[in-house]
Amino acid sequence: MSNNFKMVAKTMFGFEEILEKELKNLGAINVEKGIRNVSFEGDKGFMYKANLCLRTAIKILKPIHGFRVRSEQDLYDHIYKMDWTAYMTYHNTFAIDATVHSEKFNHSLFIALKTKDAIADKFRNTEGKRPNVDLKYPDLRINIHIQKDFCTVSLDSSGQSLHQRGYKTATNIAPINEVLAAGMLLLSGWDGQTDFLDPMCGSGTLPIEAAMIACNIPANINRKEFSFEKWRDYDEDLFEKIMESSLNKTREFHHKIYGFDKAPSAVRKATDNVKNANLGEYITIEQKDFFESEKETEGKLHMVFNPPYGERLAINMEEFYAQIGNTLKQSYPNTHAWFITSNMEAIKNVGLRPSRRIKLFNGKLESKLLKYEIYEGSKKAKFNK
Known part of the structure; x- marks a missing residue:
């Protein structure tokens, strides 16, 4: 049985084609170009390799759930229903990044807050304790992406943006990413x-x-952590x-x-x-x-x-x-x-x-x-x- 799963590599405008080529050269399968992103499939080892080697990716996301969403309450209910113990315990810290392209929802911070509440409430109600949020160095980074009325929940496998390669201690007044x-x-x-x-x-x-x-x-060989x-x-x-x-x-x-x-x-x-x-x-x-x-x-x-x-x-x-x-x-x-x-x-x-x-x-x-x-x-x- 294949252990492959879907992933999404985010990139900058204009680099979609190069990233697609990079992914194919690395050995990704089912590579599909989007806008500012390229989706692909691979196994856990490939996810590690993508983070380490891709030069034009900003983040590698692993989608874990998707659902239609009509209201903030909808979002809360769906997130609450998920089994978060598969990914973390209440001892772990977490952070939410949200991106929203929708007429129904226009405030990504509010969406992030709603998601955080659902996860924290779920742990408090089932385990008696809730995990803490750590915006800088969380144990688990969760990415919420709402496109029109569809919400994708992903785990962020990269952490800090992959442009932070780890070799720069000093930059100038107008550094290039x-x-x-x-x-x-x-x-x-x-x-x-x-x-x-x-x-x-x-x-x-x-x-x-x-x-x-x-x-x-490899582009990110000098990075401290993923x-x-x-x-x-x-x-x-x-x-x-x-x-x-x-x-x-x-x-x-x-x-x-x-x-x-x-x-x-x-x-x-x-x-x-x-x-x-x-x-x-x-x-x-x-x-x-x-x-x-x-x-x-x-x-x-x-x-x-x-x-x-x-x-x-x-x-x-x-x-x-x-x-x-x-x-x-x-x-x-x-x-x-x-x-x-x-x-x-x-x-x-x-x-x-x-x-x-x-x-x-x-x-x-x-x-x-x-x-x-x-x-x-x-x-x-x-x-x-």
Whole structure:
């Protein structure tokens, strides 16, 4: 008999296809793409592997119950009826996350509260004691998702969002989320077959994620913990095996990864984070102004970066983006340059035509991931018209 069950991997807008591909490559079955999520099937070991290895997933949820819901009382009754002793005891702590897309219910906090009451009341009435809520480090994280009039109850196997990889002790004023960084790199076609540069590297997220992709290192190998480690059916030996076999699939990388930043504080932070991720042998972080730099490597260069948006940093955006274009044209031949921006006006000043535009979100900001192909020699002329 198969021990497979359904799971849902949540992701960011625009990464559904990459996540679907990641899941298939890992060995998931019945993979189906949704909006900001991909559902799939696998066994307990696969759930561990998904948490450990997926680069573009934010959470892995395990649905345990679903029902139609017409009122708050309905919700309470259904949750109350469930056998919660299969997942926890009154000694355990728990927390509820609720997401609501419905005309009937419009307050996710109230839905979370109603769910908490039903679980606590059930334990008090059957066991004589109720479990406590711990919002930060609960033993069990429960996810409630209401779509129109259908409620799905899931266990959250990840805990804190999977973008919290565990290698960052220091971030800059405008850090890029690790899942966003990995997704941008995968969308850009980064596969570790050329040299790589992030010319505005901040706290080093893009170079670190680039090295992990190039070497096939599991995305979340540096994390301190996952929620499933506190579950009643947690199998430590199985998790150790999954970790070992994932680490056995790493590969050598024969190119160079560079990160530049002109701020000494950023360079220090990036260097620390690279060290925490144990990737010092692959990544070189330098204090350098991109606008005064030139391409140092022979052959193709793959560049991905997150320039300042002007949201939190005061700069003359038009001039800044014009400098990006000029530096690419004059100093970086034979380069595929990708960057993300939410400043749609400023990109007109780059003076190059992007060959790809992909809509993404950086936090709440609608953004575009743009690709510029810089050729060598004579082809360059056509961009300068």
